[in-house]
Amino acid sequence: MAQSEEKLEKLKTWVDSAAGYESPAWERLPELELYMDQVITFMNRQLEPFSAGGERLLTPSMINNYVKDGVLPRPEKKKYSRDHIAMLFMVCTLKSVLSLPEIDALVHGLTEGKEVNEQYPEFAQAHNAAIKEIVGRLDGIAEKDEASRYRLAMQLALEANARRTAAARILESLAEPEKPQEKEKEKDKDKKEK
Numbered sequence: 001m002a003q004s005e006e007k008l009e010k011l012k013t014w015v016d017s018a019a020g021y022e023s024p025a026w027e028r029l030p031e032l033e034l035y036m037d038q039v040i041t042f043m044n045r046q047l048e049p050f051s052a053g054g055e056r057l058l059t060p061s062m063i064n065n066y067v068k069d070g071v072l073p074r075p076e077k078k079k080y081s082r083d084h085i086a087m088l089f090m091v092c093t094l095k096s097v098l099s100l101p102e103i104d105a106l107v108h109g110l111t112e113g114k115e116v117n118e119q120y121p122e123f124a125q126a127h128n129a130a131i132k133e134i135v136g137r138l139d140g141i142a143e144k145d146e147a148s149r150y151r152l153a154m155q156l157a158l159e160a161n162a163r164r165t166a167a168a169r170i171l172e173s174l175a176e177p178e179k180p181q182e183k184e185k186e187k188d189k190d191k192k193e194k
Contacts, residue, residue: 012142014049019135021049023093023124026117029086033079036060039088047092057092066091071104086120087111093127097164102171109174 024046034042040058047057066072072087080088087107094103111119134156141149 008142015135015138015141017049018131018138021131023089023127025124026082026086026120029082029089029120031082033076033081034085035079036063036075039063039080039085042085043088043092046089050093050096058088063088066100069100069104071100071107083116086116086123090120090123097160098167098171102168105171105175106167109171 030038030042037060040056040060040063043058044051044056051057063072066088067074071091072084075081075084090107091103094106098106110123137152137156141152144152
């Protein structure tokens with residue numbers, strides 16, 4: 001098989017995989033609390049279709065940083081609950097599009113006044129709808145000529161950028177204004193870093 005045919009076959013395989021993908025339903029998330037290595041294994045398996053070139057989308061240091069930054073609640077006795085897993089799924093799904101502070105604002109904004117088990121199904125449903133929409137646009141992509149594939153890649157990238165910018169602006173409009181003392185702390189921090 002020629003190299004270009006092999007690459008097209010990989011693309012077709014990925015499209016087929018994405019077409020059959022569904023975000024795990026709340027009921028399918030582990031009920032038992034998991035240790036970090038179990039969380040990593042579960043999450044990387046669930047997110048594998050979104051991994052470019054086999055990269056790991058979640059590592060122990062990432063989880064530790066999410067906890068340290070307050071994006072994810074601290075585990076209890078080094079064990080992660082179903083709520084943790086659902087929040088990690090949201091974070092990992094969004095991190096290629098939004099910054100960590102934007103993800104934090106979004107996840108906490110969505111779950112404010114609600115339990116994670118109430119919000120996660122809506123997130124999973126929106127994620128599934130987005131995947132289905134893209135898969136529909138990729139129908140027959142491997143049979144199209146090279147120029148058509150380049151054009152579609154460009155369109156998708158431009159749409160992703162426009163949607164990311166719009167999401168960031170919406171989150172910015174929802175953010176609470178910084179208090180004057182917080183702005184001063186940021187200025188002092190910036191001066192020290194320079």
